[in-house]
Amino acid sequence: MIMALILASAAAQSPELRVDLHLDTPTQMLTKGLHFDDDAGLEASKAKLRAAGTNVVVQVLWPPRKSDHKARAFALLGVVEQEVERDDDLVIVREPQEARVAVGDGKIAILLSMEGAHGLGGDPNWAEVFGQFYDRGLRLLGITWSFSNRFAGASSDKGGGLTEEGHALVKLAREKRVILDVSHASTATTLAICKSSDVPVIASHSNAQTLRAHVRNLSDEEIRCIAATGGVIGLNFHASFVGGVDGRKADVSRVADHAVHLAAVGGYGVVALGTDFDGYIKKPVGLEDASKVGALWAELERRGWTVAQLEGARGGNFMRAWVAARANSLD
Numbered sequence: 477m478i479m480a481l482i483l484a485s486a487a488a489q490s491p492e493l494r495v496d497l498h499l500d501t502p503t504q505m506l507t508k509g510l511h512f513d514d515d516a517g518l519e520a521s522k523a524k525l526r527a528a529g530t531n532v533v534v535q536v537l538w539p540p541r542k543s544d545h546k547a548r549a550f551a552l553l554g555v556v557e558q559e560v561e562r563d564d565d566l567v568i569v570r571e572p573q574e575a576r577v578a579v580g581d582g583k584i585a586i587l588l589s590m591e592g593a594h595g596l597g598g599d600p601n602w603a604e605v606f607g608q609f610y611d612r613g614l615r616l617l618g619i620t621w622s623f624s625n626r627f628a629g630a631s632s633d634k635g636g637g638l639t640e641e642g643h644a645l646v647k648l649a650r651e652k653r654v655i656l657d658v659s660h661a662s663t664a665t666t667l668a669i670c671k672s673s674d675v676p677v678i679a680s681h682s683n684a685q686t687l688r689a690h691v692r693n694l695s696d697e698e699i700r701c702i703a704a705t706g707g708v709i710g711l712n713f714h715a716s717f718v719g720g721v722d723g724r725k726a727d728v729s730r731v732a733d734h735a736v737h738l739a740a741v742g743g744y745g746v747v748a749l750g751t752d753f754d755g756y757i758k759k760p761v762g763l764e765d766a767s768k769v770g771a772l773w774a775e776l777e778r779r780g781w782t783v784a785q786l787e788g789a790r791g792g793n794f795m796r797a798w799v800a801a802r803a804n805s806l807d
């Protein structure tokens with residue numbers, strides 16, 4: 477009874493988990509020699525995240541097309557590990573419960589993702605490389621970036637579906653309970669992954685094609701398919717993916733329109749946030765950096781979203797998906 481009361485009181489006091497599913501801050505740190513607390517140089521610095529209450533962040537290992545992909549992915553991982561070493565406010569987390577503990581301790585929880593499986597390199601031993609990243613904390617995997625790779629087709633070059641190696645990678649990711657991320661993937665790849673999945677699949681940073689016709693956005697069929705897995709879709713702030721309406725530039729209201737559309741097609745449980753800050757995006761009016769995301773929640777509240785719907789979009793929906801994705805993991 478006493479234990480139950482203690483647990484209940486801890487739950488009541490634990491801060492809300494607020495998640496951003498896609499930040500390119502490691503690339504900015506690696507290429508410019510910055511740290512998470514360099515407020516002037518980063519769109520998603522520690523102070524800006526704190527200002528919005530964001531406390532769980534997916535930091536992305538993104539190898540540009542013209543780079544040694546595997547070496548770059550490892551270099552980005554190294555930068556994040558060094559930051560966590562030098563800054564007690566940060567911790568790399570591997571499980572949902574670790575994130576809750578970290579946030580309860582006032583820290584920012586970092587989840588690691590690779591943006592594009594080309595980061596596993598061009599050698600036959602990619603499964604071994606994947607294991608090395610996994611052992612150092614990788615828990616999400618974007619199957620492609622903007623170009624098709626040996627595993628799968630991308631949306632930006634009209635790529636096909638999963639290759640034979642792609643099927644093997646999907647199988648391995650599922651065995652390791654790594655969340656597959658279909659942002660940037662072709663429609664064929666996205667549907668193949670979602671339709672065959674018994675765990676949540678996410679699109680970490682994509683919007684709705686119905687509102688903005690762009691290859692990086694998702695069709696209603698893709699939205700429904702992701703929702704059917706129990707996955708989530710992170711709203712992307714890049715103005716080109718948000719689009720304007722009635723001659724207006726991309727702004728807070730238009731991002732809210734995308735949220736409303738995702739909810740209408742996939743249910744409120746599919747809505748999440750994946751801003752893409754520090755990823756060379758064009759910012760919408762009113763959402764210029766990570767400190768401003770509260771403006772989106774205020775707009776959705778103004779439109780009648782309930783507390784539960786807002787908490788889901790801010791982080792609860794992803795946490796639910798993550799818990800389901802890690803269920804029955806071997807470690």
Ligand SMILES: [Zn+2]
Pocket residue numbers: 591660681
């Ligand atoms: Zn991206």
